[in-house]
Amino acid sequence: MRIRQIETAAVWTCPEVVEMLDRYIIGQEDAKKAVAIALRNRWRRMQLPEDIRGEVVPNNIILIGPTGVGKTEIARRLSQMADLPFLKVEATKFTEKGYVGRDVDSMVRDLVENSISLVRRRAEDRHRQDIDQAVEDKLVGILFPPLAGIEGDPERKVRWKRSQDKIRTQLKEKVLEDRDISVETEQSSVPIANIFSSAGEEFDASFGESIKNMFPKKKTTKKVTVAKARRLLLDQEAEARLDMDQIITEAINLVENGGIIFLDEIDKIAGGGGGSGPNVSREGVQRDLLPIVEGAAVSTKHGPVKTDHILFIAAGAFHMTKPSDLIPELQGRFPIRVELSSLTEEDFLCILRDTEGSLTKQYEALLGVDGCTLTFTEDALEELARLTAELNKRMENIGARRLQTILAQLLDDLLFEVPVTKTGSVVVDKEFVVERLTGIIQDEDLSRYIL
Ligand SMILES: Nc1ncnc2c1ncn2[C@@H]1O[C@H](COP(=O)(O)OP(=O)(O)O)[C@@H](O)[C@H]1O
Ligand SMILES: [Mg+2]
Numbered sequence: 001m002r003i004r005q006i007e008t009a010a011v012w013t014c015p016e017v018v019e020m021l022d023r024y025i026i027g028q029e030d031a032k033k034a035v036a037i038a039l040r041n042r043w044r045r046m047q048l049p050e051d052i053r054g055e056v057v058p059n060n061i062i063l064i065g066p067t068g069v070g071k072t073e074i075a076r077r078l079s080q081m082a083d084l085p086f087l088k089v090e091a092t093k094f095t096e097k098g099y100v101g102r103d104v105d106s107m108v109r110d111l112v113e114n115s116i117s118l119v120r121r122r123a124e125d126r127h128r129q130d131i132d133q134a135v136e137d138k139l140v141g142i143l144f145p146p147l148a149g150i151e152g153d154p155e156r157k158v159r160w161k162r163s164q165d166k167i168r169t170q171l172k173e174k175v176l177e178d179r180d181i182s183v184e185t186e187q188s189s190v191p192i193a194n195i196f197s198s199a200g201e202e203f204d205a206s207f208g209e210s211i212k213n214m215f216p217k218k219k220t221t222k223k224v225t226v227a228k229a230r231r232l233l234l235d236q237e238a239e240a241r242l243d244m245d246q247i248i249t250e251a252i253n254l255v256e257n258g259g260i261i262f263l264d265e266i267d268k269i270a271g272g273g274g275g276s277g278p279n280v281s282r283e284g285v286q287r288d289l290l291p292i293v294e295g296a297a298v299s300t301k302h303g304p305v306k307t308d309h310i311l312f313i314a315a316g317a318f319h320m321t322k323p324s325d326l327i328p329e330l331q332g333r334f335p336i337r338v339e340l341s342s343l344t345e346e347d348f349l350c351i352l353r354d355t356e357g358s359l360t361k362q363y364e365a366l367l368g369v370d371g372c373t374l375t376f377t378e379d380a381l382e383e384l385a386r387l388t389a390e391l392n393k394r395m396e397n398i399g400a401r402r403l404q405t406i407l408a409q410l411l412d413d414l415l416f417e418v419p420v421t422k423t424g425s426v427v428v429d430k431e432f433v434v435e436r437l438t439g440i441i442q443d444e445d446l447s448r449y450i451l
Helices: 004-009 013-023 029-044 073-083 090-097 103-141 155-170 193-198 205-215 226-241 244-258 284-295 326-331 345-354 357-371 377-394 401-417 430-442 444-450
Strands: 063-065 088-089 180-188 217-226 262-264 297-300 303-306 311-316 336-339 375-376 425-428
Touching: 013 029, 013 073, 029 063, 029 073, 029 303, 029 311, 029 336, 063 073, 073 088, 073 262, 073 311, 088 090, 088 103, 090 345, 103 155, 103 180, 103 193, 103 226, 103 244, 103 284, 103 297, 180 226, 226 377, 244 303, 284 326, 284 375, 311 425, 345 357, 345 377, 345 401, 357 375, 377 401, 377 430, 401 425, 401 430, 425 430
Parallel strands: 063 311, 063 336, 088 262, 262 311, 375 425
Antiparallel strands: 180 217, 297 303
16 A cells, blocks of 8 residues: 555656656756656665665766756656655755754655645545535535425425525536625634644644644634635535545655655755855755765654655756765765756747747737737747847856746737737737847847846
């Protein structure tokens, strides 16, 4: 049972993982390959007999490449499609003033919280139909309560039933959402969470649950709209069906065997120094990170969590430092190094045109809501890609991030005008692009601020 979870999360072969990543990320084949292998290795490990399974440690990865080339995006998409708990954290966060060594543990605690939401969502999905039905029954019961003495009168009963069905249909069609009704809500009479939250990680959550159950629940009746009542009841019905203890156990297990931590800006803590002033030395941070990456038991409010098999994907530009500037112990724990390449004009074109959920598709969808059909012609996309590449060369190279500022600038007026002074369809062609952007691009100072 414990192992099955991970199995379902990663039954794909490496080429299948790469293929899925290809839908969102252009190029960067080496990085895709590396993360695909890491994911598959996890699943392979879970198939092993217990004794050897414990021996296999993850081959953590360092993604090396300039900003805006897809480092974060690859890790994020990987965790998303594998439905695994994921956390992104900047390594530089730990060099800040006020930092105490133990804070590195917080990333494991945050990862556990993410995992709990994920497992809870899965459990809710499993009970979805059940929950929805119960909520609907309750709402119908409130809007159209059962009549006394109806049993002995078949004719009335049929009529009553027919009216009830009508209410049910109206609820489904959401036409009663604004009507006020009274719902009963249950609240713990003591706000346990508040009392104990300050105790932080030392406090065992199951202890809190058991205390909470010792106090009587206070029932109150609230007058709210049907829409609000639906939300309250959804929570109540979900709560009643979910076994939080089991969800937490599953969530911790999922973190221990499938968790992914994305450690950004690792290059900024490489090399010694940086210890002057209020900042914590870079090497100090590496030393703090080491036990977690090597495998330790971190205490959380849900109990200890073992980090031995958490996968770490680190990323950095490594302009000033090299991976070999990391302390040797840490280098050994990140044996896979892949370089991501700078993006070219062709890449930008593919990003705009071919990726799922690309910026152009996002804007088309957004304006579609206001009844405006937006379309980009091929030569407009080519021009946008050309300008992106040119600006990256002329100013700082911020990779695909440049596309966001350029498109925002390009469509600014349109986004304002639709649907008031502008309606119908808009075709963004090369002329449209040139007209809106050339002025800004030719003005060196202006483009520095705007693009
Ligand atoms: N190779 C790529 N293919 C598609 N989109 C990309 C690519 N590289 C970057 N992007 C887009 O650019 C933005 C920044 O990318 P990100 O992965 O956060 O960069 P970084 O390498 O600095 O972590 C994201 O919106 C991402 O979708
Ligand atoms: Mg990034």
